[in-house]
Amino acid sequence: MSRPTGVTHRGSKTASLPAPGVPFYTPAQTPAPGTALHPDAADLPTLFTPYKIRGVELANRFVVAPMCxxxxxxxxxxxxxxxHLGQFALHGAALTIVEATSVAPNGRISPEDSGLWQDSQIAPLKRVADYIHSQGHKIGIQLAHAGRKASTLGPWHVAKRGEHQYALESEGGWPNNTWSASSIPYAPDWVDPVAMTLDDIAELKAAFVASAKRAVAAGVDVIEIHGAHGYLMTQFLSPTTNKRTDQYGGPAFENRTRLLLEIAREVRAAIPDTMPLFLRISATEWLEDVEPKEPSWTVQDTIRLADLLPAAGIDLLDVSSGGNSRNQYIKMHTRYQIDLVPEIKKALRAQGSAAADTLKFGAVGSITTAELAKEVVQKGGSVEADLVLAARQFLREPEFVRRVAHQLGVPIRWANQYLRAQWKPDAKI
Structure with missing residues (x-):
């Protein structure tokens, strides 16, 4: 059945044109929700300006970060x-990134996590992509492998059971088949992972490439490699978890970063040149102030890695932190992760790195207010990230983009179907 080309009323076509390129009828959102209505305004915050990276143009600087x-x-x-994912595009987020999606069955964080290791998983992902595209926005996906933190239970299951977090085989888990750089468990009450062989590593790299190709087939616009939060890539990067003696481990920085850089290069070669490739990193393990002191992944390591990323095909570094040790010590404050971005950028400029001009940055963490969201990406500001990523705040209020725009006094486009509900300019939101 062909898709209708418009909506008719008493035999005449109305101005309600269909969204292009999707297999169902919904009104075209022109411009996309969240787009500034006065793009040439002199005082328009950078937050509401378009952003182009490779062949992808975003309507604003808001990104919904991956959330399991x-x-x-x-x-x-x-x-x-x-x-869940469609609502963010409907309400104005320019890019929505699908949760950590495993490239292999044993790489899922939980038995109920997203995966892209087989072709049957393409169609349901395409359905999400089609909807987000129908709203005039873009979709990304975070490709991942959880390593030694795989085969866990969803958080509400743990609370109900009150026992160990990992999922037993009877619960759909694979506690005897988790991988890591070395056979070191995350904590005493977690499973003992298997140290990956060179054949396992070759299999993993092929799995990332195959999953990236499936993402392209599903219509995804952006791919992000998950190198953060104590999952498998972190386990290879960190000297606290990587005790290997081959070319992928040990104290040598070049060895511990080898797997991540190889995966980045191979994924870059497998996807269209117009498709952006992001990397999420834990910029520090937050173990510098923990006793007894031992080598760990630090901001200085991230700076060193960042210098190498553009050559490996990475376009944007999504800066997060922590997650590889229960012993981490974080001096919590609103900007504890945001401030890592200018620290890395300043160091790259100081050492004359080419990455200072070519590598883009996303900032994440505790971005809940309009002023902070504005500050993170404001041109000439203290952080000057390229994109602002938020996660839990979008769970609290899927209309976060609209609320920020209202509080900053920026008129934006609302979805056609929601126009009659727009707030009055003097409404207290």
Whole structure:
């Protein structure tokens, strides 16, 4: 059945044109929700200016960061994900990144996590992509492997059971088949991982490439490699977890970064040149102030790695932190992660790195207010990231983009179907 080309009323076509390129009818959002209505305004915050990276143009600088939802069916996205992820685009987020999506069955964080290790997982992902595209916005996906932190239970299951976090085989888990750089468990009450062989590493790299190709087939616009939060890439990067003696480990920085850089290069070669490739990193393990002191991954290591990323095909560094040790010590404050971005950028400029001009940055962490969201990406500001990534705040209020715009006094486009609900300019939101 062909898709209708418009909506008719008493035999005449109305101005309600269909969204292009999607297999269902919905009104075209022109311009996309969240787009500034006065793009040439002299006082328009950078936050509401378009942003182009490779062949992808975003309507604004808001990105919904990946968030595990523990709601996939054997790795397949479900109707839940269409609703959950689609709402952010409907309300104005320019880029929505699908949760950590495993490139292999044993790389899922939980049995209910998203996956892209087989072709049957393409169609449900495409359904989400089609909806987000129908709203005039872009979709990304975070490709991942959890390593020694795999085979865990969703957080509400742990709370109910009150026992160990890992999922038993009877609960759909694989506690005897988790991988890591070395056979070091995350904590005494977690499973003992298997140290990956060179054959396992070759299999992993091939899996990242195959998953990236499936993402392209599903219509995804941006791919992000997950190198953060104590998952497998972190486990190779960190000297606290990587005790290997081959070319992928040991004290040598070049060895511990080898796997990540190889995966980046191979994924870059497998995807269109117009597709941006992001990397999420834990810029520090937050172990510098923990006793007894031992080598760990630090901001200085991240700066050193950042210098190498553009040559490996990475376009944007998504700066997060922590997650590789229960012993981490964080001096918590609102900007504890945001401030890592200018620190890295300043160091790259100081050492004359070419990455200072070519590598883009995303900032994440505790971005809950309009003023902070504005400050993070404001041209000439103290952080000057390229994109602002938020996660839990979008769970609290999917209309975060609209609220920020209202509080900053920026008129933006609302979705056609929601126009009659727009706030009055003097409304207290």
């Amino acid at each position: 939802m523990y709601s996939a069916d054997e790795g397949h996205l479900t109707d839940f994900h269409v609703v």
